[in-house]
Amino acid sequence: MSTRGRYGLRAIIDMAIHQEQGPVSLREIASRQNLSENYLEHLVASLRRGNLLNSVRGPMGGYYLARNPDSITLGEIIRILEGPIAPVECSLSQEEKCASPEDCFVHRLWQNLSREVNEIFDKRTLGDLLEDAHSYKNIEGCFKFLDKEDVEKK
Amino acid sequence: MSTRGRYGLRAIIDMAIHQEQGPVSLREIASRQNLSENYLEHLVASLRRGNLLNSVRGPMGGYYLARNPDSITLGEIIRILEGPIAPVECSLSQEEKCASPEDCFVHRLWQNLSREVNEIFDKRTLGDLLEDAHSYKNIEGCFKFLDKEDVEKK
DNA sequence: GATAAAACCTATCAAAATAGTAGGGATAGA
DNA sequence: TCTATCCCTACTATTTTGATAGGTTTTATC
Known part of the structure; x- marks a missing residue:
């Protein structure tokens, strides 16, 4: 599992959690997840082309899930990001x-x-993951350092 | 799964099938499996260091399974060859x-x-795989072209 | 003992995949 | 018109993969 799958999954979960206030911009995600906005762009573009995300262009634009989280499986996400x-x-x-x-x-x-x-x-499903995520008091906190690299940076 | 895992698995199965007539040399395996003897050496060295194989040096030497095939799992083999x-x-x-x-x-x-x-x-287990292998009339034949590259070569 | 067959070891290298960077459009809200 | 945002393409540095090459050691056989 490369950074594509790991970062991409974080991005889509982040989006799912925050999309109630409208489309989520790459800048927001990159900032919250401490990822490169430029790199994230590639991953999110894949997710959009894979029909998991829709986008809104222009100011106040961003991305949001194209389908219900319960109908999106982890396998689908990973296959889009990493290949079969x-x-x-x-x-x-x-x-x-x-x-x-x-x-x-x-x-x-x-x-x-x-x-x-x-x-x-x-x-x-992504729905399962979100449910799991919401059982934590501090959802933001549990995102901060998912990966070895992040820990090393810290 | 890289060539390490794929070739290495073929090598250890080949060995298991042919070791009744004594240790199996790299040359034999490389020839039967149509693999580079030099490259195979690296993979087999890993399997030996992982305590799945024993070796006999000198003429008529070669490798043989260090343990009973039923006590060796596919997971063990792959982890040794590919990492966790x-x-x-x-x-x-x-x-x-x-x-x-x-x-x-x-x-x-x-x-x-x-x-x-x-x-x-x-x-x-490796034992399971061997059992499966022996259900084929032509065990050698089903080894010939396991991988995409082999097919392309052909 | 000499020869040769084999395991064993280390260094090097080319190609591919990975992980990003950079910079310029296109779109649309304010 | 300005600017925030998506969108797209090209480039590049690093790492991993897949070998190749050439040597040393061991040991059965002659």
């Missing part, structure tokens, strides 16, 4: 990528692992 | 890496994901 969640490429499709998928038990192994790992990510 | 199976680093330990693990729900999310994914890998 799969151990190896040849397990991705039934196409003519692998020489003989059905004759290859290691291939089938990768396919099964891939399916199971995706299930783990897909059974969690 | 975890979405993000801060979910690895209870140590003072993250600022406040217990106050951070995203941190807990990573921990839970990490645990569940490791379970998927750990519930499969």
Whole structure:
């Protein structure tokens, strides 16, 4: 899991929490999450193109969730940010990528692992995460230092 | 999953299948699996240092499994070859890496994901894989082209 | 003992992926 | 018109990956 997935997830959660007061701007997110606004732009652009976010341009503009948090899975978010969640490429499709998928038990192994790992990510919705987040008194606080780099910076 | 995990797994399965006739040399494996002998050396060295393989030096030497296949899990193999199976680093330990693990729900999310994914890998043993392999008529054949690169070469 | 087959070790290197930076549009509220 | 914001593209530095190369040590066999 690279910074794309980690920062991007923080961004979308941050957005979900703050979007009641209207679209959330990149500047706000970058400031709250202590991330580079320029870099964040790339990640949020992916989320928008992946149809998870809508945007409003101009002053007072920003981003907001395109769908209900309960209909957005963690798997969807991560796949958009990081690409397919799969151990190896040849397990991705039934196409003519692998020489003989059905004759290859290691291939089938990768396919099964891939399916199971995706299930783990897909059974969690953004709604679940938000619910979990709200059980904390200080939601902002629990965002401050999610990553090793942040701790080192500090 | 990089080539380390993929090639390394092929190597250890190949070894397990052929070790009845004595230690299996790198040359044999490299030839059967169509891999670079030099590169394979690195991977097998990791497996040996990880105490999954023993070696015999000199002519007729080679490698063999240090333990019973049923006691070696896929998770163990992959962790040795690829490093910890975890979405993000801060979910690895209870140590003072993250600022406040217990106050951070995203941190807990990573921990839970990490645990569940490791379970998927750990519930499969090398013994299981071998059993699966032997259900194929042509075990050698199903090894030939496991990876995208191999198919492209072909 | 000499030869050779093998494990073992270290350094180096090219290519790819990652993590960002920079700078300039386009849009729209004030 | 001004400016805050999204939007887009190009560039770059660093790190990781995937090797390659060349040597040393061990040991069975002749």
